[in-house]
Amino acid sequence: MEWIQQLINGISLGSIYALIALGYTMVYGIIKLINFAHxxxxxxxxxxxxxxxxxxxLGFFPALILSMVTCAIFGVLIERIAYRRLRNATRIAALITAIGVSLxxxxxxxxxxGAQVEVYPNVLANKKFDIFGVQVSSQSLLILTVSIILMIILQFxxxxxxxxxxxxxxxxxxEAARLMGINVNTTxxxxxxxxSSLAGAAGVFFGVYYTKIEPxxxxxxxxxAFVAAVLGGIGIIPGAMVGGMLLGIVETIVSAIGLSLWRDAAAFIILILILLFRPSGIFGKNTREKV
Structure with missing residues (x-):
């Protein structure tokens, strides 16, 4: 039963990674840019x-909506100011710019x-539910439920x-889309x-889940989240969701077996293995790139 409980915790954590990974994979799918400012x-x-x-x-849900709207506007400003003029530049120029925007x-x-840590208010009552003998926290269930709803809305x-x-x-x-009358800049x-709005939601979930935040x-x-996107197949939306969930589960299992100091390293080990054995990711297809 302990493993089932850890699995649920891992999926809840993975849903946060999945929400962030969706931003990476959507932007890469459109303009082939890894937005490291995400x-x-x-x-x-x-x-x-x-x-x-x-x-x-404000309550949890009004704060969540405000955060999503603010981050959506913020994401548009980043694209408009930092990336739009570099759309036809080399990929390395766009990548360096993304790192610069991040810093x-x-x-x-x-x-x-200031750089001080803030502690999130206890906005959600963290009750324990007994489901088939497994103790599950209400916070984990809420984060997982809202994340899944957001992913379904995105798919729609x-x-x-x-x-x-x-x-x-x-x-x-x-170019073909532009010739067909689609406004590429607006898209x-x-x-x-x-x-960016999904990343904003993930930020609120993270604050509620871990309580401490800092710049x-x-x-x-x-x-x-970038590792999750690569794991699922960068540029593929379902891949980002599955990659995030898998990464959260792996991290939780690593912590559960007493190797909590290795939980961050686990993500990078997964990245190395994916790049070595399946660079296109779980859902990706191997394609040749002409040079």
């Missing part, structure tokens, strides 16, 4: 949620509010709405907005 959007989401709850007295956001936040947007069809068209062939901005908190979860 972890900082996650951090901004955590702080917006914190100030909304602790400063303004800029981190140290701007430190300059504005991508496959059933006009902007989702535009995203898929731009991802497949940007890319919408992609950044949706991916450099986006680095490790951001890298782990």
């Amino acid at each position: 972890g900082e959007v996650f951090m901004i989401g955590a702080f917006v949620g914190f100030y909304a709850i602790a400063g303004w007295g 800029l956001i981190q140290y701007t936040v430190i300059y504005a509010r 947007i991508v496959h059933k709405t006009k902007i989702g069809k535009a995203m898929r068209a731009v991802s497949h062939d940007m 890319i901005s919408a992609t950044f907005a949706i991916g 450099l908190m986006g680095v490790i979860p951001g890298v782990k």
